[in-house]
Amino acid sequence: MSGNHTPSASGPFSALTPSIWPQEILAKYSQKEESSEQPELCYDEFGFRVDKEDFLCVALAFLEVAL
Known part of the structure; x- marks a missing residue:
């Protein structure tokens, strides 16, 4: 786990x-x-931990808006 890791966009x-x-x-x-694999913990863009269900709902809502 060495090196610098960069978060993905959004x-x-x-x-x-x-x-x-x-x-x-x-x-x-x-x-x-x-x-x-899916990570066991989900975080939002600000680093707050969110429930997987909430995370998936937000992701789906974002995709609907983007389309």
Whole structure:
């Protein structure tokens, strides 16, 4: 888990400045993305932990607006 990890655009922690990105959590997210598993905890763009159900509802609502 070494190196600098960058949050994906509009993904978890993306609204934070680089100096406060949680590298340990981002490293776990990048490992989960590579293995295509869902992370056990979900975070919003500001780093607040959200329930998976709420996270999915927000993602679906965002997609509906974008389309």
